[in-house]
Amino acid sequence: MAVTAAPEAQASTTLVQALRVVSDEYLDCRGIAHRWQKTRDLHVVELTEDGHLVERHLECDRCTTIRRDRQLLRSDRWNVQRLERLHPLYEYPADYLMQEMRGVDHPKELVRFEQLSRSLGGKAAINRAIKKVEANVES
Ligand SMILES: [Zn+2]
DSSP, rough: OOOOOOOOHHHHHHHHHHHHHHOOHHHHHHHTTOOOOEEEEEEEEEEEEEEEEEEEEETTTTTTEEEEEEEEEEEEEOOOOOEEEEEOOEEEETTTOOGTTOOSHHHHHHHHHHHHHHHTHHHHHHHHHHHHHHHHHHH
Protein backbone atom coordinates (compact mmCIF):
# COMPACT_ATOMS: atom_id res chain seq x y z
CA MET A 1 0.00 0.00 0.00
CA ALA A 2 1.35 3.39 -0.97
CA VAL A 3 1.99 5.77 1.88
CA THR A 4 0.49 9.17 1.10
CA ALA A 5 1.11 12.27 3.15
CA ALA A 6 -1.80 13.83 5.00
CA PRO A 7 -3.30 16.73 3.02
CA GLU A 8 -2.07 19.24 5.64
CA ALA A 9 1.49 17.90 5.42
CA GLN A 10 1.33 18.10 1.62
CA ALA A 11 0.08 21.71 1.86
CA SER A 12 2.98 22.64 4.17
CA THR A 13 5.54 21.10 1.81
CA THR A 14 4.01 22.92 -1.14
CA LEU A 15 4.15 26.24 0.72
CA VAL A 16 7.77 25.66 1.79
CA GLN A 17 8.73 25.14 -1.86
CA ALA A 18 6.76 28.19 -3.01
CA LEU A 19 8.36 30.42 -0.33
CA ARG A 20 11.87 29.53 -1.56
CA VAL A 21 11.34 31.55 -4.73
CA VAL A 22 9.55 34.54 -3.18
CA SER A 23 11.59 37.75 -3.43
CA ASP A 24 13.33 39.06 -0.29
CA GLU A 25 11.07 42.12 -0.43
CA TYR A 26 7.82 40.14 -0.51
CA LEU A 27 9.13 37.82 2.20
CA ASP A 28 9.86 40.80 4.48
CA CYS A 29 6.35 42.16 3.88
CA ARG A 30 4.89 38.77 4.81
CA GLY A 31 7.25 38.03 7.70
CA ILE A 32 7.63 41.46 9.29
CA ALA A 33 4.97 43.87 8.05
CA HIS A 34 4.24 46.15 5.13
CA ARG A 35 6.05 49.50 5.15
CA TRP A 36 3.04 51.78 4.85
CA GLN A 37 3.44 55.26 3.43
CA LYS A 38 0.53 57.65 3.46
CA THR A 39 -0.49 58.54 -0.10
CA ARG A 40 -3.68 60.38 0.85
CA ASP A 41 -4.59 61.50 4.34
CA LEU A 42 -8.05 61.17 5.91
CA HIS A 43 -10.78 62.55 3.70
CA VAL A 44 -14.56 62.29 3.42
CA VAL A 45 -15.47 60.05 0.47
CA GLU A 46 -19.25 59.88 0.40
CA LEU A 47 -22.45 59.74 2.36
CA THR A 48 -23.60 56.13 2.76
CA GLU A 49 -26.73 54.70 4.40
CA ASP A 50 -24.71 54.31 7.62
CA GLY A 51 -23.12 57.75 7.61
CA HIS A 52 -20.19 59.58 6.06
CA LEU A 53 -17.43 57.30 4.84
CA VAL A 54 -13.92 58.57 5.62
CA GLU A 55 -10.83 57.01 4.04
CA ARG A 56 -7.05 57.19 4.30
CA HIS A 57 -4.90 55.66 1.55
CA LEU A 58 -1.57 53.97 2.16
CA GLU A 59 0.92 52.21 -0.06
CA CYS A 60 3.70 49.82 0.91
CA ASP A 61 6.94 51.27 -0.47
CA ARG A 62 8.42 47.78 -0.70
CA CYS A 63 5.78 45.63 -2.43
CA THR A 64 3.34 48.37 -3.65
CA THR A 65 0.30 46.86 -1.90
CA ILE A 66 -2.39 49.51 -1.45
CA ARG A 67 -4.48 49.77 1.72
CA ARG A 68 -7.60 51.85 2.07
CA ASP A 69 -8.44 52.48 5.71
CA ARG A 70 -12.18 53.06 5.97
CA GLN A 71 -14.15 54.55 8.82
CA LEU A 72 -17.57 55.98 9.50
CA LEU A 73 -17.94 59.49 10.88
CA ARG A 74 -20.32 59.23 13.83
CA SER A 75 -21.64 61.41 16.56
CA ASP A 76 -22.20 59.76 19.91
CA ARG A 77 -25.13 60.52 22.18
CA TRP A 78 -23.26 63.51 23.65
CA ASN A 79 -22.77 64.79 20.10
CA VAL A 80 -19.04 64.14 20.19
CA GLN A 81 -17.73 63.18 16.76
CA ARG A 82 -15.61 60.06 16.26
CA LEU A 83 -14.45 57.67 13.54
CA GLU A 84 -15.64 54.06 13.77
CA ARG A 85 -13.22 51.68 12.09
CA LEU A 86 -14.47 49.52 9.19
CA HIS A 87 -12.59 46.71 7.48
CA PRO A 88 -9.72 48.09 5.38
CA LEU A 89 -9.52 47.16 1.70
CA TYR A 90 -6.29 45.84 0.19
CA GLU A 91 -5.06 45.73 -3.39
CA TYR A 92 -2.08 43.44 -3.79
CA PRO A 93 0.31 43.23 -6.73
CA ALA A 94 -0.75 40.32 -8.97
CA ASP A 95 2.24 38.16 -8.04
CA TYR A 96 2.05 38.83 -4.28
CA LEU A 97 -0.87 36.57 -3.34
CA MET A 98 -0.01 32.92 -2.75
CA GLN A 99 -2.65 30.23 -3.17
CA GLU A 100 -0.18 27.95 -1.35
CA MET A 101 -0.93 29.75 1.97
CA ARG A 102 -4.41 28.20 2.03
CA GLY A 103 -5.02 25.11 4.13
CA VAL A 104 -1.66 25.36 5.91
CA ASP A 105 -1.53 25.40 9.70
CA HIS A 106 0.25 28.57 10.89
CA PRO A 107 1.67 29.56 7.49
CA LYS A 108 3.46 32.57 9.04
CA GLU A 109 5.68 30.15 10.94
CA LEU A 110 6.87 28.77 7.60
CA VAL A 111 7.42 32.32 6.34
CA ARG A 112 9.60 33.12 9.37
CA PHE A 113 11.57 29.88 8.95
CA GLU A 114 12.29 30.81 5.33
CA GLN A 115 13.52 34.20 6.62
CA LEU A 116 15.82 32.43 9.11
CA SER A 117 17.08 30.15 6.35
CA ARG A 118 17.95 33.14 4.12
CA SER A 119 19.47 35.02 7.04
CA LEU A 120 21.85 32.19 7.90
CA GLY A 121 22.35 30.80 4.39
CA GLY A 122 20.37 27.58 4.18
CA LYS A 123 19.33 24.55 6.17
CA ALA A 124 22.86 23.23 6.75
CA ALA A 125 23.84 26.61 8.22
CA ILE A 126 20.79 26.52 10.51
CA ASN A 127 21.81 23.07 11.75
CA ARG A 128 25.37 24.30 12.39
CA ALA A 129 24.01 27.31 14.32
CA ILE A 130 21.80 25.02 16.42
CA LYS A 131 24.73 22.71 17.21
CA LYS A 132 26.94 25.66 18.10
CA VAL A 133 24.35 26.96 20.58
CA GLU A 134 23.92 23.46 22.04
CA ALA A 135 27.70 23.10 22.44
CA ASN A 136 27.83 26.40 24.32
CA VAL A 137 25.09 25.19 26.67
CA GLU A 138 26.90 21.90 27.40
CA SER A 139 30.35 23.36 28.03
ZN1 LIG B 1 4.59 45.34 1.44
